[in-house]
Amino acid sequence: MTSVAKALDDIRATLPEGVELVAVSKFHPAEAIREAYDAGQRLFGESRTQELEAKMKELPADIRWHFIGHLQTNKVRRLIETRQVALIESVDSERLLRLIDDESARAGIVSRVLLQLHVAAEETKFGFSPDELIDFFSRKAYESLRATHICGVMAMASNTDDTDRVRADFRLAADTKARISALCPDLRGFDILSMGMSHDYPMAIEEGANLVRVGTAIFGDRGY
Numbered sequence: 220m221t222s223v224a225k226a227l228d229d230i231r232a233t234l235p236e237g238v239e240l241v242a243v244s245k246f247h248p249a250e251a252i253r254e255a256y257d258a259g260q261r262l263f264g265e266s267r268t269q270e271l272e273a274k275m276k277e278l279p280a281d282i283r284w285h286f287i288g289h290l291q292t293n294k295v296r297r298l299i300e301t302r303q304v305a306l307i308e309s310v311d312s313e314r315l316l317r318l319i320d321d322e323s324a325r326a327g328i329v330s331r332v333l334l335q336l337h338v339a340a341e342e343t344k345f346g347f348s349p350d351e352l353i354d355f356f357s358r359k360a361y362e363s364l365r366a367t368h369i370c371g372v373m374a375m376a377s378n379t380d381d382t383d384r385v386r387a388d389f390r391l392a393a394d395t396k397a398r399i400s401a402l403c404p405d406l407r408g409f410d411i412l413s414m415g416m417s418h419d420y421p422m423a424i425e426e427g428a429n430l431v432r433v434g435t436a437i438f439g440d441r442g443y
């Protein structure tokens with residue numbers, strides 16, 4: 220058994236029913252993905268469009284790819300045109316959402332996305348604050364989307380050893396998603412809560428995550 224297969228086995232053994240695992244393969248070569256594929260993994264996450272495209276070409280067609288990185292507006296058309304992204308997890312602004320919607324309508328497809336919620340301590344310009352996200356749904360801004368299905372929320376906790384802080388971040392993300400569901404009972408298929416990475420996914424699951432994104436614990440260090 221390869222180390223990748225072993226790591227996948229170990230992680231899967233800890234996942235409760237209903238929690239899906241994204242194997243985050245960014246910066247790892249296609250051979251590493253193939254090892255995971257041979258061990259039964261079909262869902263992978265990538266954070267750069269060019270790298271994703273190259274890997275799509277090289278690897279089996281029944282892989283489901285999630286895009287999890289910051290998506291630059293000038294890369295949207297090409298990403299949509301690949302027609303192979305199962306879920307864009309990292310929609311971090313309304314502007315990007317509108318652009319994805321326009322390009323998806325143009326390509327004649329429906330894109331599935333998560334809205335990225337910013338709950339971590341670190342300063343970043345990426346992601347909706349909880350208030351912004353609540354505002355977006357209060358305005359029913361999603362009703363004007365033609366070719367995009369918002370399937371839920373993605374969040375990252377603070378990068379810290381302070382487990383209380385990490386748990387508070389996960390709780391805030393879960394609470395925000397629950398508030399949105401209460402606010403918009405007509406919202407369909409708003410089911411996914413993507414949170415938790417190699418070092419914190421067990422806690423994310425305790426706080427309600429049903430999709431976890433694990434890279435290092437499967438493939439080892441990315442070496443950057």
Ligand SMILES: *Cc1c(COP(=O)(O)O)cnc(C)c1O
Nearest residue numbers: 243287416417432433434435436
């Ligand atoms: C890289 C990355 C991950 C995986 O992180 P690991 O610590 O390697 O498990 C998860 N989510 C996002 C958004 C990432 O960019």
